[in-house]
Every structure is written in structure tokens, then in C-alpha cells.
Amino acid sequence: MNRPELPWEGGCRCGQVRLVIRANPLLAMACHCTGCQRMSASAFSLSLAIPSEGFEVVKGEPVIGGLHGATRHFFCPHCMSWMFTRGEGMDWFVNLRATMLDECSWFAPFVETWTREKLAWATTGAPHSFAELPPLAQYETLIAEYARQWV
Numbered sequence: 001m002n003r004p005e006l007p008w009e010g011g012c013r014c015g016q017v018r019l020v021i022r023a024n025p026l027l028a029m030a031c032h033c034t035g036c037q038r039m040s041a042s043a044f045s046l047s048l049a050i051p052s053e054g055f056e057v058v059k060g061e062p063v064i065g066g067l068h069g070a071t072r073h074f075f076c077p078h079c080m081s082w083m084f085t086r087g088e089g090m091d092w093f094v095n096l097r098a099t100m101l102d103e104c105s106w107f108a109p110f111v112e113t114w115t116r117e118k119l120a121w122a123t124t125g126a127p128h129s130f131a132e133l134p135p136l137a138q139y140e141t142l143i144a145e146y147a148r149q150w151v
């Protein structure tokens, strides 16, 4: 699989919000939960967990959407694309919706979550599947295994 060299650029559907990624993603994920089904208007959401220090909004001002709760979902204020999420108590990474990247053809989910809520036909090809979320103790192993794909 060929992944382009960093930095990566991306943006929303209309281009009013633009992003630059300067750190390798920790994980690539697909989430089948019903919340992601609604917000993505699709069967699952796609995420790249980007270390916060390597994630920058370089144009535009994303606004909060979704449930407006402790986990913050950021959208373009004009085209309303669901762009990225900052999870409650997890300031050290940002979950970027993978399809915001200008070049995302290399993306494939490595972990899929909330399969117990998934649509019956929905498959992602992710090698690691979880009925809900991975146990906290397993993240370190998953992150190390994901990183090995790119060396």
C-alpha cells in the first residue's frame, strides 16, 4: 500500500475549511455505531487518529455539531461536512474523517468498532473487529501493529 509522504492536506466539501496533517496516524478506524450512521448519512464513519500536535486547521472556522456534548464533533459552517472529532478526555489525538484528505485512496480501516449496531450488509475489511470498543489495554498493541504496516 502506498501512502503519500507527510504533510497531508485536506478539507471539507466546499473548501472553506482546510487542514494540514504533519504526524502519522495512530490508527485507522471504521465505526458502525448508530450515531455515526446518522452523522455520516451512511453505514459507518471513517477515522484516522492523528496526534494533536500534528493536526492543524489552516483555513476557516469549524463549528461544533452532533450532540454538542463533551465529545466535540467539528463541521464546516458552510457545507456542513462532518470533518473531525475530539473525544471527551482525549486531547492528545483528533479523529479525522479520512475522506477529508485530498488523497485518501490508501486509506483502509484497521479496526472496526460497534459491530453490534452495524447494518447487516456493511463490511469494512478491517482485520480487527469489536462489538463495541477495543478494551483500553489493547490500544497499545493495535497502535504498534498499525505502525508496522508503514515501515
Ligand SMILES: [Zn+2]
Pocket (backbone or CB within 6 Å): 012, 013, 014, 015, 016, 017, 076, 077, 078, 079, 080, 081
Ligand atoms: Zn465546507
Ligand SMILES: [Zn+2]
Pocket (backbone or CB within 6 Å): 031, 032, 033, 034, 035, 036, 037, 045, 114
Ligand atoms: Zn460511531
